[in-house]
Amino acid sequence: MAFFLETLLGGLMAGMLYSLVALGFVLIYKASGVFNFAQGAMVLFAALAMARFAEWIPAWTGITSPVAANLIAFGIAGFLMFVVAWIIERLVLRHLVNQEGTTLLMATLGISYFLDGMGQTIFGSDIYKIDVGMPKEPIMAFEQMFEGGILINKEDLYAALIAAVLVAALSLFFQKTATGRALRAVADDHQAAQSIGIPLNRIWVIVWCVAGVVALVAGMIWGSKLGVQFSLTTVALRALPVVILGGLTSVPGAIVGGLIIGVGEKLSEVFLGPYVGGGIEIWFAYVLALLFLLVRPQGLFGEKIIDRV
Amino acid sequence: MSTATPAAVAPIGAKKKIGEVILEVKNISLGFGGVKALTDISFDVREHEVRAIIGPNGAGKSSMLNCINGVYTPQQGSISFRGQTFKHMNSHQVAVMGIGRTFQNLALFKGMSVLDNIMSGRNLKIKSNLLMQALRIGPAEREEIMHREAVERIIDFLEIQAFRKTPVGQLPYGLQKRVDLGRALAMEPKVLLLDEPMAGMNVEEKQDMCRFVLDVNDEFGTTIVLIEHDMGVVMDISDRVVVLDYGKKIGDGTPEEVRNNPDVISAYLGTSH
Numbered sequence: 001m002a003f004f005l006e007t008l009l010g011g012l013m014a015g016m017l018y019s020l021v022a023l024g025f026v027l028i029y030k031a032s033g034v035f036n037f038a039q040g041a042m043v044l045f046a047a048l049a050m051a052r053f054a055e056w057i058p059a060w061t062g063i064t065s066p067v068a069a070n071l072i073a074f075g076i077a078g079f080l081m082f083v084v085a086w087i088i089e090r091l092v093l094r095h096l097v098n099q100e101g102t103t104l105l106m107a108t109l110g111i112s113y114f115l116d117g118m119g120q121t122i123f124g125s126d127i128y129k130i131d132v133g134m135p136k137e138p139i140m141a142f143e144q145m146f147e148g149g150i151l152i153n154k155e156d157l158y159a160a161l162i163a164a165v166l167v168a169a170l171s172l173f174f175q176k177t178a179t180g181r182a183l184r185a186v187a188d189d190h191q192a193a194q195s196i197g198i199p200l201n202r203i204w205v206i207v208w209c210v211a212g213v214v215a216l217v218a219g220m221i222w223g224s225k226l227g228v229q230f231s232l233t234t235v236a237l238r239a240l241p242v243v244i245l246g247g248l249t250s251v252p253g254a255i256v257g258g259l260i261i262g263v264g265e266k267l268s269e270v271f272l273g274p275y276v277g278g279g280i281e282i283w284f285a286y287v288l289a290l291l292f293l294l295v296r297p298q299g300l301f302g303e304k305i306i307d308r309v
Numbered sequence: 310m311s312t313a314t315p316a317a318v319a320p321i322g323a324k325k326k327i328g329e330v331i332l333e334v335k336n337i338s339l340g341f342g343g344v345k346a347l348t349d350i351s352f353d354v355r356e357h358e359v360r361a362i363i364g365p366n367g368a369g370k371s372s373m374l375n376c377i378n379g380v381y382t383p384q385q386g387s388i389s390f391r392g393q394t395f396k397h398m399n400s401h402q403v404a405v406m407g408i409g410r411t412f413q414n415l416a417l418f419k420g421m422s423v424l425d426n427i428m429s430g431r432n433l434k435i436k437s438n439l440l441m442q443a444l445r446i447g448p449a450e451r452e453e454i455m456h457r458e459a460v461e462r463i464i465d466f467l468e469i470q471a472f473r474k475t476p477v478g479q480l481p482y483g484l485q486k487r488v489d490l491g492r493a494l495a496m497e498p499k500v501l502l503l504d505e506p507m508a509g510m511n512v513e514e515k516q517d518m519c520r521f522v523l524d525v526n527d528e529f530g531t532t533i534v535l536i537e538h539d540m541g542v543v544m545d546i547s548d549r550v551v552v553l554d555y556g557k558k559i560g561d562g563t564p565e566e567v568r569n570n571p572d573v574i575s576a577y578l579g580t581s582h
Contacts, residue, residue, distance in 0.1 A: 177442035178428075178435045178453065185418045185429045192416035195378065196496055197404030197433035206439070 015262020040236025247302020430495025
């Protein structure tokens with residue numbers, strides 16, 4: 001029982017991180033109807049910026065406190081993501097208004113390669129580390145209830161908490177502010193939104209910027225776990241099954257989807273793995289997503305697709 | 310044909326004063342590839358009046374409205390609004406100038422509640438910035454309350470109090486049309502463009518909608534340009550009527566004049582050869 005709980009918790013915490021990356025996809029898809037292939041590249045770009053500035057700032061300014069250096073680096077990386085969002089809107093999206101979905105998809109593929117290359121040109125292509133002072137040692141919990149207690153990875157726990165706070169803040173922003181309302185309006189109907197004076201261009205910059213900040217937080221957390229390197233872009237691929245499961249248009253879907261995938265991966269690895277020789281974790285999510293596509297293509301929370309023939 | 314007689318519900322012309330020309334359309338031509346949607350259309354709209362654009366299917370009524378609204382850019386001609394002439398406009402700029410609109414095929418924000426839909430119509434009036442909204446600092450909070458009050462007045466006016474929190478996708482068609490009108494009203498527009506506000510409605514819903522349109526015109530002094538299919542409705546509520554057929558203007562004047570115009574009669578009823 002204790003072991004099951006331990007696996008479950010580990011899965012939930014890993015799932016929260018998947019949700020975070022998936023959220024980036026959902027935000028942009030909702031507001032501009034584009035599946036943003038560049039989300040992975042944005043994660044890498046943001047993480048690279050964060051890692052390198054955290055390294056450079058003490059050298060440049062003589063700030064020795066790692067906390068201050070990390071905070072400033074986070075700020076600069078956040079600002080860079082805003083600039084990236086602005087440039088993408090200016091140079092790409094603005095010219096592709098009302099184009100086919102496929103055209104936009106290809107455009108984000110282009111953005112993805114551009115950002116990959118650009119990031120490594122500016123910041124270098126080695127493996128860098130982000131050290132935001134996440135505690136590495138595990139903690140024991142529920143020692144009274146189970147013999148030996150449950151082992152919880154503190155780093156995962158903190159990461160999950162950060163992700164949860166970010167998700168909650170974003171949902172509040174979307175539900176409670178006038179700008180959030182405008183964002184939801186654009187997501188529902190571009191033309192109607194324009195007719196009541198909501199500026200599409202500004203909304204797009206905001207959405208890409210928010211997705212950029214989400215990418216930054218995801219990049220920071222994953223980067224501090226795995227190191228900042230090119231393979232970080234594949235983290236986005238791990239979030240793909242999450243959005244298929246949760247539905248591309250639903251923020252709660254991204255969260256629930258992430259948790260299901262996270263838990264499913266861990267539980268299947270531990271309890272099914274031994275029978276099929278292990279290694280389930282790597283492909284489990286994709287198979288689950290495939291099954292979902294067959295049964296419920298709009299995902300758990302997505303809008304049902306009804307096409308007029 | 311005369312299905313609704315709202316004149317009995319809300320007498321028009323009681324306190325209304327028709328003013329100067331507020332919107333002027335000059336020699337507009339619009340084509341899509343080889344198809345001519347509009348040919349050399351000119352007409353004007355006076356302040357505080359109800360101006361109708363009528364015509365058979367495919368006459369170019371919606372195209373005309375979309376030109377004024379900045380959705381289409383006409384190849385020729387110009388449109389002036391309150392003395393300002395514009396050629397290339399997008400819907401957003403038009404909204405900023407004070408022209409609101411509703412849609413023929415409902416373009417509401419379906420996932421959002423009635424309240425949120427109408428609140429989003431206040432977008433242009435919101436002055437507090439993103440940061441203030443996010444942190445809920447004083448002025449942003451006060452502003453939100455102020456706009457909420459304005460929206461509540463509209464909700465009362467349209468008699469949809471009971472559906473405030475309902476997602477609009479779940480409302481019946483007639484009520485959705487009202488929400489569409491409410492969202493446009495929330496902008497407090499100078500001119501309101503209504504694209505077939507009564508299309509697909511039953512008689513009772515049509516009467517309600519007529520009453521709302523006339524009340525808006527009366528109480529808020531909003532100038533109204535409406536497209537309508539139903540001749541009876543148009544003749545009852547409009548001050549002047551433009552008639553389009555195959556993208557050309559074939560009639561313009563008071564309902565009485567238009568009704569007796571031989572070209573209009575033949576367009577609607579067909580001519581005997």
